Amino acid sequence: MNRFGYRLSPSSQIDLDVSDNSLFRDILAGEPGISTCIACGSCVASCSAGVFDKISFRKALHLLEAGMDTEAVALLEGCMMCGKCTLVCPRGINTRHAIVLIKRKLNKG
Amino acid sequence: MIVEGKKKIWSEYQKDIPDDHYFYVRSCIRQNFFPASEKVFLDIVRNRLGLDFFETPHHTTCGGIAYHSDSIPQETLMTIVARQFALMTEAGYENYVCSCITSFGIYNEIIDTWHHYPELEAKIRGLLWEASKREFKIPKSVVHASDVIYKLRNTILENGKYRLVNKTTGEPLRVVEHIGCHYSKMFPSKGVGGAEYPYVLTGMAEAWGGTVIDYPERRHCCGFGFRQYLVQANRGYSISNTHKKFESMAPFKPDMIITNCPGCPYFLDRWQYVIEELEGKTYGADSKGIPVFTYEEVAGLVLGYDPWDLGLQMHQTAVEPLLDKIGIIYNKEDKYKI
Amino acid sequence: MTDRVLIIGGGPAGLEAANQLNLLGYKPVIVEKEDILGGHLAKWDRLFPEGERADTVLYKLIKPVEHTPVYLNTIVEKADKEGNNFRVKLSGGKEEIVSAILVCAGFSLFPAEKKEEYGYGIYNGVITSSDLEKWFKTGKGVNINNPSKVGFVHCVGSRDEKVCNRQCSKVCCVTAVKQACEIREKFPDSEVFCFYMDLRMFGRKYEDLYLKAQNKYRVRFIRGRVSEVSEDFTGKVVIKAEDTLSSKPLKVSLDLVVLMTGMISNNSIEKISGILSLNRAEDGFIEPADTITKMYDSGKEGIFLAGAVTGPKTIPETLSEARASALAIHNYLSKKTIQ
Incomplete structure (x- = not known):
C-alpha cells in the first residue's frame, strides 16, 4: 500500500548477522589465494576492459565476502579473461582462476 | 549491562539546574501535538510545587524550525533569540527554561557561538536595537524543562498517586527513553548524563518505579530529522529511521516510550500507525502499539491527573492499555469530552 | 662526581639501561612507581610478531639486574642540581645523590x-x-x-x-x-x-x-x-x-x-617533566633535543631519555634506545671525569 506518497526506504546496510557468503566460501575452496587480498586495486587499475565497463575484481571479491553475489557478479560481467590482473597482483592471487570459478559456479546455477 | 559503568558516566555529566525563578518559553508545535503538556508542566511547578515560573505572551518562536529547514539565515535566528533574551531581561529573570529541545540546542549553540565570536554578538545586539530598541543579558542558566522535572522527580514521586509499575504483576514497567538529538548531542556537557547515556529521562523513569531499556538503536534519531520529514521526497527516510528504532526495541517488549522533544513523541507515536498501514505490523507485546508520552504527561499521570486532562486522547497510539497496566482510574466516556 | 645513575621507571627501558650501566661500571638505581618491575611487559602474555612469551623476555631483562638497587612503590618528588650531581628526593623520605638521571617513565594505555x-x-x-x-x-x-x-x-x-x-x-x-x-x-x-x-x-x-x-x-x-x-x-x-x-x-x-x-602520555611523564624542566610536545610525550640523531638526549645536562617517554615504541626499539642512552650517559660521565 502506498497511499501516503512515500514508503520505507530499502536499507543499503550490510548486515553480517544474516549475510550468506556461501558462494565466496565455495570460490575460496577452489582458489584459497583470494583470502589474502589487500584491496590495493592493482587488478582494477590494470584491467584492459575496466575503462569501458564497470569491472572490479577487487570490489567483486569484497562484495562476495559480504554475501552480495548479484552486485559482485555484475562487476565481472565485462571481464575478457585476459589475465592482466593476475600479472600485477602483489599477493600473487590467481585472479583469473578465481574469476573462472565464479563464472563457472554461476553458469551451473 | 554494567549499571555501575553508567552511573560513573552519569556522575560525570551533572549540570547546575536552578532551584527557582524561571523565565519559561513554550515550543511552537507542542501545543498542537501534545496540547496539555506545557499547561500541565506549569500547573505542576507553579500550583503543586509552588515555584516561580514567569511566562510572557510576547515571546515568539525561537526560529529553529525555519533555521533547520534552511528558510532563515543564522543572523535572523540570532536576532529572534536575542529578543527572547531581552524579554527575559526586561522581566527581571536570569534562568531561562525552554520547553523545546530544538530551542534548547539553538540557545546553547548561539551562546557558544557568541562566546567564540564576540563581534557577532555585538552585531546582533545592534540588529536587535535597530529592530526593536531592546537590550538583553545572556541568561545565567539555560535549562530544558525536562531538566527541571528531572530535578523535581523525587518530590513528584512523594506527591504522586501512581507509579510506573504493572499493577497486576508488581513488576516495573519497561520504559524506552528517547532523548531529542539537540538535547546533548551538540553539547554533551549541557545534558544530564551526557550524550551517549543521557540520564535525564532515565532518572525520572527509575525514580517513578520503571525500568529503562537500552536497545541497540537507542541513540538513533526518532525519524523527524527536519528535512527528512519536512521535504516530502525525503519522508521515506523519516519513517524508515523510526521503523529501524521500533525493530530494534521490539524484542525488549517495552510498555511505554518517554520523550523530551517536540518532534520525537509525535513521530514515534504517529508513525506507528503508518508503519502498520504500510507493513501490516503493529508493535507492542499485545499488538496494540507502544504508547508514547511526553515527560510532562508521565509526571501528570504519576501525580494523578485525569488522563484526559493531560490530552492523552490526542495520541494516535492508544494509551488505555498502559493506563490499565498501572491501574489508573479513568472514565472511558470522558476521552472525547469537550 | 659519583658513579650513581638514577633510572626513573623499571620497565623494559629502565631494566636494559640498568644492565648496560652496570656493565659499563656505573651504579644504577631504579625507582619504580608500581610494586613490581617490568612495566606493561609484566602484564602481557605474548609478543608480536612471533608470539614469544612476555615473561621469558622479562626474565632476560630482570635477571642481569637482580642485584641492582630498586625502590618499588616510589616516585621522584624533587631533583636539584648540585655542582655536577643531582640531589633527588624520593617519596617515603629517601634521598639519592646521582651524577645522571635517565627518564624511562614509559606510557599509559588510553x-x-x-x-x-x-x-x-x-x-x-x-x-x-x-x-x-x-x-x-x-x-x-x-x-x-x-x-x-x-x-x-x-x-x-x-x-x-x-x-x-x-x-x-x-x-x-x-x-x-x-x-x-x-x-x-x-x-x-x-x-x-x-x-x-x-x-x-x-x-x-x-x-x-x-x-x-x-x-x-x-x-x-x-x-x-x-x-x-x-x-x-x-x-x-x-x-x-x-x-x-x-x-x-x-x-x-x-x-x-x-x-x-x-599508547598515551601520562601523569608520571607530566610530573617528571615538571620536576626536571623537560619539554613536552603537543602529544604529551617528552620532546628530545633532536628527534633523529639524539632521541636519548633531553637537552638538559645530565638528563637522558629512553623508551616510550618520547612516544609510542616497540620493545626492540625501546631496548635499543636504552642501550644508546646508557652509552650516552657513559660518554657524558667520562668527559666529566676527565675534566
Whole structure:
C-alpha cells in the first residue's frame, strides 16, 4: 500500500548477522589465494576492459565476502579473461582462476 | 549491562539546574501535538510545587524550525533569540527554561557561538536595537524543562498517586527513553548524563518505579530529522529511521516510550500507525502499539491527573492499555469530552 | 662526581639501561612507581610478531639486574642540581645523590571508557586489548566463554583528535592481528573481524603475521572505524561501521569486542617533566633535543631519555634506545671525569 506518497526506504546496510557468503566460501575452496587480498586495486587499475565497463575484481571479491553475489557478479560481467590482473597482483592471487570459478559456479546455477 | 559503568558516566555529566525563578518559553508545535503538556508542566511547578515560573505572551518562536529547514539565515535566528533574551531581561529573570529541545540546542549553540565570536554578538545586539530598541543579558542558566522535572522527580514521586509499575504483576514497567538529538548531542556537557547515556529521562523513569531499556538503536534519531520529514521526497527516510528504532526495541517488549522533544513523541507515536498501514505490523507485546508520552504527561499521570486532562486522547497510539497496566482510574466516556 | 645513575621507571627501558650501566661500571638505581618491575611487559602474555612469551623476555631483562638497587612503590618528588650531581628526593623520605638521571617513565594505555560510544565498562562484551592479554596470561579478569564472533576495534584513543590523541600508537595494529590469530587458535570455530582504518604493518615479519591471519586464520579485515557499540536483547554486542571498501554501512553482532587501546602520555611523564624542566610536545610525550640523531638526549645536562617517554615504541626499539642512552650517559660521565 502506498497511499501516503512515500514508503520505507530499502536499507543499503550490510548486515553480517544474516549475510550468506556461501558462494565466496565455495570460490575460496577452489582458489584459497583470494583470502589474502589487500584491496590495493592493482587488478582494477590494470584491467584492459575496466575503462569501458564497470569491472572490479577487487570490489567483486569484497562484495562476495559480504554475501552480495548479484552486485559482485555484475562487476565481472565485462571481464575478457585476459589475465592482466593476475600479472600485477602483489599477493600473487590467481585472479583469473578465481574469476573462472565464479563464472563457472554461476553458469551451473 | 554494567549499571555501575553508567552511573560513573552519569556522575560525570551533572549540570547546575536552578532551584527557582524561571523565565519559561513554550515550543511552537507542542501545543498542537501534545496540547496539555506545557499547561500541565506549569500547573505542576507553579500550583503543586509552588515555584516561580514567569511566562510572557510576547515571546515568539525561537526560529529553529525555519533555521533547520534552511528558510532563515543564522543572523535572523540570532536576532529572534536575542529578543527572547531581552524579554527575559526586561522581566527581571536570569534562568531561562525552554520547553523545546530544538530551542534548547539553538540557545546553547548561539551562546557558544557568541562566546567564540564576540563581534557577532555585538552585531546582533545592534540588529536587535535597530529592530526593536531592546537590550538583553545572556541568561545565567539555560535549562530544558525536562531538566527541571528531572530535578523535581523525587518530590513528584512523594506527591504522586501512581507509579510506573504493572499493577497486576508488581513488576516495573519497561520504559524506552528517547532523548531529542539537540538535547546533548551538540553539547554533551549541557545534558544530564551526557550524550551517549543521557540520564535525564532515565532518572525520572527509575525514580517513578520503571525500568529503562537500552536497545541497540537507542541513540538513533526518532525519524523527524527536519528535512527528512519536512521535504516530502525525503519522508521515506523519516519513517524508515523510526521503523529501524521500533525493530530494534521490539524484542525488549517495552510498555511505554518517554520523550523530551517536540518532534520525537509525535513521530514515534504517529508513525506507528503508518508503519502498520504500510507493513501490516503493529508493535507492542499485545499488538496494540507502544504508547508514547511526553515527560510532562508521565509526571501528570504519576501525580494523578485525569488522563484526559493531560490530552492523552490526542495520541494516535492508544494509551488505555498502559493506563490499565498501572491501574489508573479513568472514565472511558470522558476521552472525547469537550 | 659519583658513579650513581638514577633510572626513573623499571620497565623494559629502565631494566636494559640498568644492565648496560652496570656493565659499563656505573651504579644504577631504579625507582619504580608500581610494586613490581617490568612495566606493561609484566602484564602481557605474548609478543608480536612471533608470539614469544612476555615473561621469558622479562626474565632476560630482570635477571642481569637482580642485584641492582630498586625502590618499588616510589616516585621522584624533587631533583636539584648540585655542582655536577643531582640531589633527588624520593617519596617515603629517601634521598639519592646521582651524577645522571635517565627518564624511562614509559606510557599509559588510553582509558577506553573515555570513548563513551564504545561502551567499555558498560556493555559486558566489551573489553580492551590489555584485558584480553591478561586473560591469555592468567585466565582472569574478564569472562570469555567460547565466543563465536569476536571483533577487534583498532585505533581506540589513537588517531583521534576528539580525545586529544592525534598520534598513531604504532603497536596496536600488529597486536590486534596477533590477538586475532590467538583467538582463532583458542577458539577454532570462531569468526574474527578486525575493524581498521589503515593497517600499519611496519616492522619485520609483521606483514607475514598479517598474511597468516588472512590465509591461515581467516580473520576478516574490514576497513572502517567503528562508530558505536550497543547491546542487543540477547546480550550480544552490536557494532556499526562503514565498510569503506564497498562504501556501505555495516552492522554485526558479536560476543566479544576488543578495543585496541593506544599508547598515551601520562601523569608520571607530566610530573617528571615538571620536576626536571623537560619539554613536552603537543602529544604529551617528552620532546628530545633532536628527534633523529639524539632521541636519548633531553637537552638538559645530565638528563637522558629512553623508551616510550618520547612516544609510542616497540620493545626492540625501546631496548635499543636504552642501550644508546646508557652509552650516552657513559660518554657524558667520562668527559666529566676527565675534566
